[in-house]
Amino acid sequence: MGKPKVAICWLGSCGGCDETIVDINEVLLRVAGAVDIVLWPVAMDFKYDSVKRMKNGEIAVSVVSGHVRNSEQEEIAKLLRKKSQLILAFGACACFGGTPGLANLTTKTDILNWVYRDAPTVVNPDGNYPQAAFRVNGEELTLPEFYGRVFPLNAIIDVDYYLPGCPPPPYLVMYALSGMLENKLPARGSTLAPHRALCDSCKRNKSKPDRISIREIKRIHEVEADPDVCFLAQGIICLGPATRDGCGESCMNINIPCRGCFGPVEGVEDSGAKFISTVASILDAESDEEVVRIVSQMIDPVGYLYRFLLPASILQKKG
Amino acid sequence: MSKRITINPLTRLEGHGKIEVFLDDKGDVRDVYWQVVELRGFERFCIGRPVEELPRIMPNICGVCPTPHNMASVKALDDLYGVEPTPAAKLIRQLHYNAFLVEDHLLHFYILSSPDFVVGPTADPAERNIVGVVQKVGLEIGGKMIDVRRRCRAIVRHIASKPAHPEGGLPGGVSMGISEDDRRWMRETADLCVQFCQFSLQLFRQVVLDNKEYLNLVLNDAYKLDTYYMGQVDENNRLNFYEGKIRIVGPKGEEYALFDCHDYVDYIGEWVEPWTYIRLTHLKKIGWKGLNEDETTSLYRVGPLARLNVADGMLTPLAQKEFETMFAVLGSKPAHHTLAYHWARLIEALQAAEHMQRIANDPLLTSKDIRNMDLRLGKVGIGCVEAARGTLIHHYEADVDGRATKVNLIVATQHNAAPICLSVKKAAREFIKGPQVREGFLNMVEMAFRAYDPCLGCATHALPGQMPLIVNIRDSEGSLLRTIQRS
Numbered sequence: 100m101g102k103p104k105v106a107i108c109w110l111g112s113c114g115g116c117d118e119t120i121v122d123i124n125e126v127l128l129r130v131a132g133a134v135d136i137v138l139w140p141v142a143m144d145f146k147y148d149s150v151k152r153m154k155n156g157e158i159a160v161s162v163v164s165g166h167v168r169n170s171e172q173e174e175i176a177k178l179l180r181k182k183s184q185l186i187l188a189f190g191a192c193a194c195f196g197g198t199p200g201l202a203n204l205t206t207k208t209d210i211l212n213w214v215y216r217d218a219p220t221v222v223n224p225d226g227n228y229p230q231a232a233f234r235v236n237g238e239e240l241t242l243p244e245f246y247g248r249v250f251p252l253n254a255i256i257d258v259d260y261y262l263p264g265c266p267p268p269p270y271l272v273m274y275a276l277s278g279m280l281e282n283k284l285p286a287r288g289s290t291l292a293p294h295r296a297l298c299d300s301c302k303r304n305k306s307k308p309d310r311i312s313i314r315e316i317k318r319i320h321e322v323e324a325d326p327d328v329c330f331l332a333q334g335i336i337c338l339g340p341a342t343r344d345g346c347g348e349s350c351m352n353i354n355i356p357c358r359g360c361f362g363p364v365e366g367v368e369d370s371g372a373k374f375i376s377t378v379a380s381i382l383d384a385e386s387d388e389e390v391v392r393i394v395s396q397m398i399d400p401v402g403y404l405y406r407f408l409l410p411a412s413i414l415q416k417k418g
Numbered sequence: 419m420s421k422r423i424t425i426n427p428l429t430r431l432e433g434h435g436k437i438e439v440f441l442d443d444k445g446d447v448r449d450v451y452w453q454v455v456e457l458r459g460f461e462r463f464c465i466g467r468p469v470e471e472l473p474r475i476m477p478n479i480c481g482v483c484p485t486p487h488n489m490a491s492v493k494a495l496d497d498l499y500g501v502e503p504t505p506a507a508k509l510i511r512q513l514h515y516n517a518f519l520v521e522d523h524l525l526h527f528y529i530l531s532s533p534d535f536v537v538g539p540t541a542d543p544a545e546r547n548i549v550g551v552v553q554k555v556g557l558e559i560g561g562k563m564i565d566v567r568r569r570c571r572a573i574v575r576h577i578a579s580k581p582a583h584p585e586g587g588l589p590g591g592v593s594m595g596i597s598e599d600d601r602r603w604m605r606e607t608a609d610l611c612v613q614f615c616q617f618s619l620q621l622f623r624q625v626v627l628d629n630k631e632y633l634n635l636v637l638n639d640a641y642k643l644d645t646y647y648m649g650q651v652d653e654n655n656r657l658n659f660y661e662g663k664i665r666i667v668g669p670k671g672e673e674y675a676l677f678d679c680h681d682y683v684d685y686i687g688e689w690v691e692p693w694t695y696i697r698l699t700h701l702k703k704i705g706w707k708g709l710n711e712d713e714t715t716s717l718y719r720v721g722p723l724a725r726l727n728v729a730d731g732m733l734t735p736l737a738q739k740e741f742e743t744m745f746a747v748l749g750s751k752p753a754h755h756t757l758a759y760h761w762a763r764l765i766e767a768l769q770a771a772e773h774m775q776r777i778a779n780d781p782l783l784t785s786k787d788i789r790n791m792d793l794r795l796g797k798v799g800i801g802c803v804e805a806a807r808g809t810l811i812h813h814y815e816a817d818v819d820g821r822a823t824k825v826n827l828i829v830a831t832q833h834n835a836a837p838i839c840l841s842v843k844k845a846a847r848e849f850i851k852g853p854q855v856r857e858g859f860l861n862m863v864e865m866a867f868r869a870y871d872p873c874l875g876c877a878t879h880a881l882p883g884q885m886p887l888i889v890n891i892r893d894s895e896g897s898l899l900r901t902i903q904r905s
Contacts, residue, residue, distance in 0.1 A: 111458060115481020115582030122571070122581070169456060198478045201463040210459035214697070215690045218461065218826050219813075221697065222687035222706060229457075233692040236449055238440050240693040245457055266481065266582045318820075320470040320495075320588045323789060349579040353586045354593040358474060360583075398819055402467045406475075 103159035103280060106138040106150065106179060110172040111199060111249070112165025116190040119266035120162075123273055134159075134280065147175065150182055158183040160279045166192040166200060166410065167250040171243035180256040185279060187291075191265040191360045193252040194290075196410025198265070200249040203409050204401065207247045251411045261290040265360035265407060268347050292345035294365035297357055300344050303329045312383035316396035319356065330356040331381065336403050341367070341374035358406045369413045371404035437863065439846055447850045450843040452867065454696035454835070461825045469495060469799075469820050473587045476812065479829065481582045485518035486805030486830075488578060489660070490812040492587035498799025498816060499589040501792055506785035507591035512660050513604065513777045514577040514584075515803070516770040519659060520611045521570035522806045523722075523767035527618060528563050530868060531760045535626050555621065566614050569607040576600065591789035598784050605778035611771035612736070619740055619764050626761075627747060636757040637748075640848030641866060643841055644669045644711045644754050646701060646718035648833065649725035650804045651676075657729040657769065659804040665728045666701070666718060671752050674701075679802035682811050686828060689836075698836040699828065709840050717840070720808025720833040721870060722762035727752035732765070734772035740765045756841055759869040795820055805830045807870070834870045841866040 109117060117139075137158060138150055150158075161183040167173050180186060191197040202210065215221065215228050232241050252258055262275050275291045278284045285291075298304055307329040317334045324330065330337035337356035343364045350357055363370035378397075384390045397403065405412050440449045460479055464472060473491040477484030489511065496503060503511065528551060537550040552560030571581040577594065578586035586593050596604070626632045635641070651665045652658040664682070666674040675685055687702035700706050704716035711717065718724070726745075732738040744761055745751045777783060800813045808830030815824035831838075845866035 111456065113478050113481035113484070113582075115478070115484060118481050118582040168458065198475050199458045199460070199463070201467075201475075202459045203463075204466070205459070205462045210457070210462045213462050214457065214459065218688065219683045220686050220688045220699075220702075220826065220828065221690065222700075222702065223690040225690075227690040227692045229690075229695050230692045235451075235693055238438075238449060240438060240451055240453065242453065242693065242695065243456070245695075265478070266580065268580075318468060318470060319593075320499075320590075320793065323791070324593075326594070349575065350585050352594075353577065353579050355474075355579065355585050358471075358585075398821060399466060399468050399471075402471065406471075 102133065102135040104137045104153075104157060105134045106158050106161040106183065107136065108138055108161060108163050108175065108179060110163065110165035110176060110193070110252070111168045112190070112192055115266045116164035116192075119190075119269060120272060122269045147178070150178060153182050155181050156184050160185045160187060162187045162189045162276075163252055164189040164193050166196045167246075167252065167255050168199070168202075168248075169243040169245050173246075173255055176252060176255045185259045186252075186256065187260045187262060187275060187279065188252045188258045189262050190267055191263055191362065191407040193258075194261050194263045194411070195362050195408040196249045196251045197407050200251075200408070200410040201402065201406070203248050203415065207245060211245070249410045254410070259287050260284065263290065263292060263343060263360065263362045264346055267292075268345070268349075270347075271345055290343070290362075290365070292343055292361065295344050296364045297339040297342045297344045297346070297348070297361070301329075301339055301348060301351060303327060303351065307332055311381040313381055314383045314393065316393060318398075324354055324356075326354045331377075336397060338370070338374055338404070338406075340377045341370040358403070360407045362408060362411075369408075371401075371408060371412055371414070374404050375400075437842060439850070439863075441850070445850070447843070447846045450839070450846045450863075451693060452835075452839045452842050453694045457695040461827055464822050464825045467822050469498060469814060469816050469822050470588065472812075472814065472822065472825075474585045476827075477583050477585075479827075483522065483806050483830070484582060485515060485574065485578070485584055486803050486810050487812075488584040488587055489515055490801045490803045490805075490810045492589070493661075493801030493803065494799040494812040494814050495587075495589035495801070496799070497801060498796055498814060499793040500796055501590035501790050501794070503591050504785070504787045504790050505782050506595065507788045507790070509777050509780055509783050510577055510592045510596055510788065511587070513596075513774060513783070514574055514586075515660055516774045516777070517570040517573040517607070517611075518581075519770040519806060520615065520767050520774065521567050521574075523763045523770070524563065524614070524618065525567055527622075527760065527764055527767070531763075534865060534868075535632055535760075536621070559617075562610075562614055566607075566611060569603075569610065573604055573607060576604075588789065589793055590791060593788075595786055595788045596784050601778060601784055605775070608771065608774035608778040612768070612775055615764065615768040615771045616736065619768065622761060622764055636755055636761075638757075638848075640845050641756045641841070641869070642754045643719070643756055643837055643844070645715060645837055646674060647724040647727040647752055648718050648720050648809055649728035650802065650809060651729050652733070655730035656733045657725050657731075657766070657804075658733060659766075659770065661803075664802065664809060667728050667752060669713075669715070669752070669754070671727075671750075679811060680800050682800070682802075682813070682828065686811075686833075688828075688832070694835075696832055696835045698839075699833045700836065709836055709843075711840060717836050718833065719837045719870075720830055721759060721806075722766050723753060723756070723759040724808065725804060726762045726765065732769050734769045734776070736772055737765055737769035740768060756866065756869045807831055808833050831870075838867050838870055841870070 161179040188194045229242055231244050311332050313334045315334050335356050338359035339357045342357055342359045343361040346361050367373050382393055436453050438451045442448045473488050476487040476491040479487050532551050536554055574581040578584035646666055646668055648666045650658055650662045652662045663676055665676045668674045687700050688697035689706045700716040707714045707716045732741045798815050802811045810830055811828040813826040814822055817823050845863050
């Protein structure tokens, strides 16, 4: 029996997920010896055609990062699904859409008009826009079609496992890879990260008063945040209560509040909605006017609460 | 009937890319297009976000080069709030920045470009990758490289959270200071980086410069492009990654412009073509002259070689010596040889390492004074840094509540997009002669863009691969001059 085949592929992704795979350093070389990597665009030169020639199910695991926003990404996602026994949605973009999913707050036309017409540096006397098919000097050149919205991976194909994070931390990458290769995995559909909320492991948790109550919402650049005290208790928006644990508190460690890259805790469908109920429970307000005053200090609720999650949220998109 | 060859996927920049090559009846190259096939629209979906959140969102533009986006964004906020970071904050930011550059530049030298040179283009194909490099230079060196990368990323993590997605940085400062305990391991790391960069340059000299065949490849006209160059310099015209003015020199080395980043709109234009999602930057005052390198060209290049071409010297003494050696060997300044990007990249890594060392020894580094809170929100903020791959500009405008109302970004690979198209075409025309060559030209063509953008170049070499690849280099009659084989 040959070594299990593994594909590592990015769709609409920044490459940070691939970097985090490289971050497992020497271990990676061991993994590379134990498996047969058949596609990894960031690191190796296999082309998509080589995957097309494979039998269905020939790939044991495809690790897929990035969201889907164009026709080529959709096609590759479907190709990998067909050829793979297991699909791991890797990182916040594949799991939920990621920060580029905030583009669902705007429209395709708006993006294209800014990028190719209105930006101050654009020089476009002919009014060109990129075209799905275009003839130049007698040859036809094609581009993938840019879709009207960003999709998480599971809106396009069935996903077997999820590993969230922007990017997922190396220790969870190891856990996921070894689990998949040794066939020691929880039920399909599981998220391969702790089930509890970030607050449960946060070092600042012990500073939290029995009942948090805030009269002001502050922005991180306006205050000198105490590095040992719960952000919410300081009136600073921190998504810890509604966010899955597992990131290693990297942002907390540099005195920067959580923005939710690990997505909802187990059993919660929409962590933005969950967080709103958290906020409602900690407001120290005696009147509706007071509630409005405090809440309106959170000037961009959707950008805080759905930073990484919009395409997978109940809000969906504009237009 | 013409034939078409598609290389897909290439990889990374603001998205994915592919190369389309058109051959004529004889199998010679008629045309080549390097296409960027993706768009994500950061400039639009950042509208409405609180500006202080942008340094946390922008690094998602590129996870390979996230620190420069974080830093350009933070600097744009300094500008928007009319605030100077405290001296300690500036040191911490630059320590973060230089640690990133050392790691990024070295990683790409060893994993990406060195297999072509250290192992060699005609070596056993099974060794043409990082494992082969390690076998050739010794396991100890491979271990050192991994150690340097890990330590540099530990510095980034300590200052700015996740290395692939830094989230630190505030207008006027940084979110966390550095303790004396931290200083000790950071200083150790800086010392190690300087030594390792020096070693890497020595290795480059031995394997490339002392090998006539490789040196000729570097100096081969197929890999040469006469363009303008852009980079950031300090008040003495020395290369500065973090701050300064933007300088442009012409193809003959004359200064074409020296300007503050606030004036970038006057100098940089972005041309739109229907066959690619990337906008092609050019010198706006000259105007778009198409993809050409004759005397009318308005194309310029950025990144390591461009920066050395633009600067009168380096910021640090050891890098300065290497700078002088490089131009003495290449014989002209500016040097137009695209493969010299690899050399320039190592010299830059040495400057970054020396700068880390200087910062790690600065008494101010551990000062607790890391925030200047005197923030006065204005309307416009523009920040510029030299990213690993070239000049990076973030331009924000904001309303009275500090919400972004306008965002314009000029990213490094964009500046190089048009030159990359040209370089790829030139290399393809040089190396594809006759119909026998098909997949084989891949490596030689890929070498043309690998030099610019290690992100793209990562598409090959990192781990043992099995892509069958034969590069046949033929003369114009189709006679085989040389075969390079991987299986």
